[in-house]
Amino acid sequence: xxxxxxxxxxxxxxxxxxxxxxxxxxxxxxxxxxxxxxxxxxxxxxxxxxxxxxxxxxxxxxxxxxxxxxxxxxxxxxxxxxxxxxxxxxxxxxxxxxxxxxxxxxxxxxxxxxxxxxxxxxxxxxxxxxxxxxxxxxxxxxxxxxxxxxxxxxxxxxxxxxxxxxxxxxxxxxxxxxxxxxxxxxxxxxxxxxxxxxxxxxxxxxxxxxxxxxxxxxxxxxxxxxxxxxxxxxxxxxxxxxxxxxxxxxxxxxxxxxxxxxxxxxxxxxxxxxxxxxxxxxxxxxxxxxxxxxxxxxxxxxxxxxxxxxxxxxxxxxxxxxxxxxxxxxxxxxxxxxxxxxxxxxxxxxxxxxxxxxxxxxxxxxxxxxxxxxxxxxxxxxxxxxxxxxxxxxxxxxxxxxxxxxxxxxxxxxxxxxxxxxxxx
Numbered sequence: 001x002x003x004x005x006x007x008x009x010x011x012x013x014x015x016x017x018x019x020x021x022x023x024x025x026x027x028x029x030x031x032x033x034x035x036x037x038x039x040x041x042x043x044x045x046x047x048x049x050x051x052x053x054x055x056x057x058x059x060x061x062x063x064x065x066x067x068x069x070x071x072x073x074x075x076x077x078x079x080x081x082x083x084x085x086x087x088x089x090x091x092x093x094x095x096x097x098x099x100x101x102x103x104x105x106x107x108x109x110x111x112x113x114x115x116x117x118x119x120x121x122x123x124x125x126x127x128x129x130x131x132x133x134x135x136x137x138x139x140x141x142x143x144x145x146x147x148x149x150x151x152x153x154x155x156x157x158x159x160x161x162x163x164x165x166x167x168x169x170x171x172x173x174x175x176x177x178x179x180x181x182x183x184x185x186x187x188x189x190x191x192x193x194x195x196x197x198x199x200x201x202x203x204x205x206x207x208x209x210x211x212x213x214x215x216x217x218x219x220x221x222x223x224x225x226x227x228x229x230x231x232x233x234x235x236x237x238x239x240x241x242x243x244x245x246x247x248x249x250x251x252x253x254x255x256x257x258x259x260x261x262x263x264x265x266x267x268x269x270x271x272x273x274x275x276x277x278x279x280x281x282x283x284x285x286x287x288x289x290x291x292x293x294x295x296x297x298x299x300x301x302x303x304x305x306x307x308x309x310x311x312x313x314x315x316x317x318x319x320x321x322x323x324x325x326x327x328x329x330x331x332x333x334x335x336x337x338x339x340x341x342x343x344x345x346x347x348x349x350x351x352x353x354x355x356x357x358x359x360x361x362x363x364x365x366x367x368x369x370x371x372x373x374x375x376x377x378x379x380x381x382x383x384x385x386x387x388x389x390x391x392x393x394x395x396x397x398x399x400x401x402x403x404x405x406x407x408x409x410x411x412x413x414x415x416x417x418x419x420x421x422x423x424x425x
């Protein structure tokens with residue numbers, strides 16, 4: 001029996017897909033092409049309207065290509081639109097119910113049908129299998145308690161619950177023994193991690209002691225909770241990479257208040273200052289939303305000034321879109337699609353110039369790179385620096401393998417990546 005899986009969205013969705021893949025492989029399934037698959041899984045994201053619509057169009061496309069396969073719709077869209085998705089798929093699997101899928105999957109495939117959606121996180125400490133990769137995603141905290149007014153996450157991934165640190169450490173030891181060199185700790189707000197008095201910094205200290213593990217990353221930090229103590233810990237723990245993803249969303253204090261973000265731009269800038277004080281060679285990325293309800297031209301200009309002042313290495317920028325249950329969808333003075341598109345284009349062009357300027361400073365420098373996969377270009381391997389920069393390396397006369405860690409000199413700066421050569425001395 002064979003399976004095919006398509007994932008839309010964030011790293012948490014990618015980890016959820018891995019969990020389902022591990023269940024399928026444990027039951028003897030092999031990964032295959034879309035046309036040959038007996039089961040097809042589509043994992044969805046509901047953070048933006050465009051992402052939400054993808055699962056419905058994707059399932060329609062799949063059915064035209066493979067009419068015999070069983071279809072599993074999973075992820076955030078499945079969590080909130082289970083009935084709608086059940087009309088076009090055999091199984092609907094919510095974000096909290098993957099453990100149910102593991103239990104249910106032992107049944108005969110001909111009975112493979114049902115809706116699995118729960119309003120509570122089931123068995124958060126169960127350790128699922130991992131795919132054999134240099135980098136392993138590790139859940140440390142589920143859900144979110146922040147209820148930002150634009151966000152659907154508290155409704156798709158529910159309230160915060162931290163996993164047992166003992167289970168986290170056991171899972172990391174497992175993946176390291178299976179060849180992983182790097183772990184990415186996942187949570188809507190990793191700073192909120194707390195289990196039996198062990199907070200996030202203490203958890204990082206414990207993970208940092210694991211033999212054979214080379215790198216630790218984490219996403220996402222909420223700016224209201226990012227502290228000077230965490231910035232200092234990042235510099236002191238040798239396996240924690242010098243990269244921080246800290247979502248700003250807007251440079252306008254008025255809009256940040258309407259978003260219910262619980263910080264001002266001045267607060268945010270102070271957190272960036274902490275990070276750069278202790279990690280002067282580190283990189284910082286962020287998220288920006290343009291066209292939030294009631295965002296004026298002046299509010300937008302404050303976001304532009306924020307980008308010019310902070311100078312992020314990279315941003316993920318989006319047009320605001322109404323989300324189910326989110327309070328912002330009921331706010332007056334919604335910004336027109338035309339205005340949102342213009343603002344998004346301006347922000348992206350500005351950030352492209354800032355990123356180019358930052359990336360040029362890497363030219364000729366030497367960086368430790370973890371090889372992750374084959375690059376799109378033949379005879380090249382692709383890896384990542386500790387500062388989360390993508391590097392492509394010519395492998396024609398080398399024998400680089402996934403999981404290798406090498407020192408690389410940056411020889412070319414591209415828009416969103418580098419080319420580099422292995423240092424021989």
